[in-house]
Amino acid sequence: MSRTLKLLKVCLSQDMSLFKIKSKKASKTSNILVPVVFFLIIAVYMGGYAYSLMEQFKPMNQQYIMLTLFTFAFSIITLFEGFYKSGSLLFNCKDDQILFSLPLDKKTILFIRMFKFYAFEFLFNSMFMAPSMIVYGVNMNQSWIYYLVSIIALFIIPIIPIVISCIFGFLITYISSKFKGKNLVQTIITMSLLLFVLYYSFNMDALMNMLSNNAGTIDSFICKYYYPVGAYMSMVHDFNIINLLIYIVSHIVIFAIIIFIIGKVYFDLNSKMKSVSVIHNNKPYVIKTRSRLMSFIKKEFSRFVSTPVFITNAGFGLVIFVAACIAVSVKYDVIIQELVSKMEGVSPEVFINYIPVGLMALLAFSAFMTSITSSMISLEGKSLNILKSLPIKSSMIVLYKVITAMVIIIPCLLLGDIIVFIAFKFDIVSIICALYASILLPFIAELIGIMVNLKYPKMDATNDTEIVKQSMSSSISVFLGMGLAMLSTAFLIGLAMLGLSNAIIQIIYLVVFTIIALLLWLRLTKVSDKRFDDIQV
C-alpha cells in the first residue's frame, strides 16, 4: 500500500503541473499572478451567478435548488469531458514502460491513472462548485455540518461521472484496438458519441420545458434519479451520519469495482493500443522538395491527425458550427418562432434581418472556442530541440503553427458560411464581412492560444490529453475564448440595439477586431522569439 501511495505521490507531482509554474525568477510573480487572478475571476463569477440564481428561487423559499442545479450541471460536464479524455488518459501513456516494468499489480497502475483523472476533475470542479456552496452556506446561515458535508460532496461528486466515462473510454479503446487505424477509429467513435449526446440534449426541449416550468420538479427529478446529488441534498436538509458514511463508502466501492473489472484486461488492451503496424509500405519512397511553410504545415497536420484527443477537442466546435449552420438554414422558421416566443415584442423580421450579425456571433463562438495553438508548443515535447536547432527564426516557427491551425479551422468555417449564404441569400457586403470574419476571428483565437502556450508550456506530459485538456495553457485559452466570445456577442447585440444597419454593425465589429488582431500580432512578434528560446526541454 505504501508503495502505491509513494508512486501516486510521484505521479501526481509529476503530472498535475497545471498548478506548477516553471519560470525564470524575473517573471515568476507574473506567471503565478495571472492564473491565480484568472481562477479568482472565475470563482467570483460563479459565486455571483450562484447568488443571482438563488435570488430567483427566493420567493418560493427554494434556494437549495441552486445547489442541486450546480452540482448536477458539473456532474454532466465532468461526464461529457470524460468521454473524450478517459481513453487517452488511461491507455498508451509515455510512462507505460517505466510503470509496467515495476513490481506492481496492473490494477495499481490503472488506479493511479484513474486517480490522476479524478484529482484533476476534483480541482477543476471545486473551482466552480465551491463558490456556489459558500454562497448558499453564507446566505442561508448554515452550520458547520453543512460545510463539512459540502466539502465531502466536492470530493465525492466527480467519482460517478469519472467511472462512467472510464467505462466508455475503455469500450472505445477496446473497439478501436480491433482496427488497424486505431487513432482514426477512436476519433470517429468519440466524436460520434459526443454528437449523439449533444443531439439528444438539444432534443430534450419538451422535458426541459416541463421541468423548467416547475423548479421543484427539476430538483426532485435530479435528486430522485441521481444519487450523488440527491444524497448530498438530502444531507444538506437533514444531516445523518449513517447516510454520510453510506454516501462515502458506496462511491469508493464503485470506484474500486470498476478498477477491479477494467484492471483484468487493462494490460492486454494497453499493449494492443501500443502495438504498431509494422507491415512495410512497399511503395517507393518519395523525395520531394516543398516550401518551408508547406513542409511545416504537413508536419503539424500529421501530428494533429494522429492525436485523437487533439482532433476531438478542436474538431468538435467546428462540427457544431457546421451543424448549427445547416440547422439554421433548414429549420430557420422553427428557430425564429422559438426566439420570438422567448423575446416578447420582437417581430420575426428583426431576427431575419439580423441573420448576418447572428452568423458573425456564431463565427466568434466557433473560432474563439477552438484553440488549436494552445497545445501546439507543448505537444512538441522533447522534439522541440529539433525545431530549435533549425536555421529558422523562432517567430517564424510560431507563425507557421498559427497558420497550420488556421488551415485546419478556416475550411470548416467557410463551409458553414456558404450554407448560410445560400439559404439566406446574403448581400455582397455581408458575404465579404462573413468571409473576412472567418479568417480574422480564428487568427485572433490562435494568436491568443500560441501566446498562452509560449507563456505556460507543458513539455513533460505523460500523454497528449494532459496537454490538450488539462494543461494550464489549454485551460486559460478555453476560458479566455469563452470570455471573448461572450464579449463579442454582447458587443454585436449592443450595436444592433443602437439601430444600426447590418453592414455598419459588421464593419464596426470587424474594424474593432482587426485592431485587436494587430495589437496581438505586434505583441506576439515582440515576445515570441524570447519565449520560444526560453523553453528548455
Add this chain to the structure above:
Amino acid sequence: MIEIKNVTKKYGDKVAIKDITFNVEDGDIFAFIGHNGAGKTTLIKAIVGIHDFNEGDILINGKSIKTNPIECKKEMAYVPDNPELYENMKAIDFINFICDMYDVDQETREKNIHKYAELFEVENVLNDQILSFSHGMKQKIALIAALAHDPKILIMDEPFVGLDPKAVFDFKKVMNEMVKEGKIVFYSTHILDVAEKLCSKVAIIKQGILVKTGSMSEVKGDKSLEKVFLELEG
C-alpha cells in the same frame, strides 16, 4: 571553425559549465568526453543554439551563435543523444522536412538521401512510420536527416549509442570522408577507444570545467585515452 570563448552556463544557481574555452579547426574530428552530468550536452546544446548561455560567446566560422543564430545553424547539423523524432511521421517525410527547413535542392537531397539510406541499410523502411522504429533505427534516420543537407559542421551527442556494429563502422567512414573535405565533426562520447582511434583532437570536461584539451597525441601522450581520462577523473 568553432571558437568557444569563455562560455559559462548556469541553471539557476547551479553552474553547469564554467569558463570553457577551446577551438575546433576545420578538418577536425573532435571528441568531447566527460563523466555523466559533466556538462557535455549543455555545451553541445549551446553550440547548436538550443540553449542560451550566461557568459562568453561561441563563433561558428566567425559568426556568433548569440547574435547571428540563423546563419550559424545553416552551417551545422545536430544529432541529439536520444533521437526524439516526430514519431507520427514517416521516416522519409521527416528527412524531407529537415531538408525543406535547410532549403536543400532536389538534386542534392536525392543524392544524399539515397547515399546514406543505402549505407545504413534503411531504404526499405523509409516509407514506414518512425513510431515503429527501434532506438538504433531512429538514430540512423536522425543521422541521414543531419547529413542530407551537407553540413559543414556535424555536431552529435553520443552518436554511436544504439547503432549496430556495421552502422558504427560505416558511419566512422562517413566522418573521415567529411573531415577530408575540410568539414568538422564534433561529438561527445563515452566510447574512449573509438574516440582514441578516430579523433584528431579531444577535450575532457569535469564538473563543468575543461580539464584538458588538445590534439589526441598531446592529451594522451604514451598512455591510453582511457587511462588519462580515469586519472583526470580520479
